[in-house]
Amino acid sequence: MKINVKAKADTDRSGKQKFSVKASRKGKKTPLYVLLIFIAVQLLPILFIAPTLNYFRGQGLDEATALASTSGWLIVFTMGVGFIVTMIVILRDKRFFDIWKGKKSSLLAAVGWGVLGFLLLLIGQSIAAMIEMAIGIEAGSENTMALVNIAEVVPMAILAVVLFGPILEELVFRRVVFGSLNQTTNFFVATAVSALVFALVHMEFSHLLLYFTTGLVLAFLYQRTKRIITPIIAHIMLNGYVMLIQLNMDKIENFLKQLENIQ
Template sequence: MNIKAKADTGRSKYSVKASRKGKRTPLYILLIFIAVQLAPILFITPTLNYFRGQGMDQATAAASTSGWLIVWTMGIGFIAAMILILRDKQFFNIWKGKKAGLLEAIGWGVLGFFLVYFAQIIAALIEVELFGIAPGSQNTASITKLVEVVPWALLAVVFFGPVLEELVFRRVVFGSLNQTTNFFLATAVSALVFAAVHLEFSHLLIYFSTGLVLAFLYQKTKRIITPIIAHVMLNGFVMIAQLNMEKLENFLKQLEQMQ
């Protein structure tokens, strides 16, 4: 075998290995996300008993348990996902055509926050007017209580969670389907799965509209950072509003009294 043939054989083996890794990475990311969702179940009892032993009442101990388990599981899941992605240089190379520049992608991410927020307002109005669904999210209210007890949970809610969800729902689900079907079917399926995972079926339309906009942003720029920015900003805005709701209500009351 001559030198050129050996070189070609080496490149061929590398290509096969890279191809296998490229197929496995999305699956591993999905498995990490599933593990993040299920892992807290294994540690609820010992963690709850620990906080009870610290003299906490039942409600505070339960909130502390949920808050810290979210921080640890999402944090570990985030690190594991980043390690896998760094090892697979082709993970995000799923698009044909030129990607948007970094500044353009960031700009669309910021604009995307307003698009998502606007879409959620329309979806909420439709839920109220057509289906009689009361506004307000029980999921958001529960998370806010956790953050009040465990401030570190804010990091999981505003950063770890959105990044993991975008990797799963936009890159793995939407990205994979978009390569084998078409944009509209891939967008609809990824948005529906995104909505279902949040387990608030009464507000399915709000989560579905959010998934649609985030998929559009990813398709538009071909950079995952764009939907991540929009998602992080959305969660951050909601948490700031919820944590300062009492102050906001008092401010509005003062304005009414002045008038």
């Protein structure tokens, strides 16, 4: 009887060890999968530009509208699919977000910090923009204006820019890049590297300081609450605010002129 009990215990311990190793391997692979999906989302549209552009040209659209339509629908499709696949991968790994020591903030506090983070982003970007202007860099983002022009032709692209984009970027830059580095280095190194990578990926090197500042604030928010929902909320609100202002710029200017006339 003693031999049988010991054998069973060994079997149980062996089973737990195998499960532990399997779970550990999955945990290590999930961030890599998320990163690869994000890279695919950035690169795959290249394969579909020519046939999609030819389709819209065939619909009788002028060249500028055809180009905007092509960009808009490819952004919607690739980001939408990328978002769905990423969620599936993450949901299969229940420990994907378990990278912090200590207690996480409550959900209510995390949401509150997300809203406050939006205000911090506005302040940080304003300061960064003033510094850039002081050293001779012109205000305004070509990347933002391009997305606004696309959204005017393909309104569905707003969903990708305001929702899918921020969620994917926070999962990659804050959870995968910042989160992984924070476990092996320290907060300051992880924050600096993740913010720099975030800035470089946006391919606007003249506004490197602007994106770097944004990355710093978002990393701080993630560190503060230990919940990825916090930087996601702040990022979504920032993108939504920018799109709302830019898409209604004519109306805003007309309103300001009317106020001047009244005065």
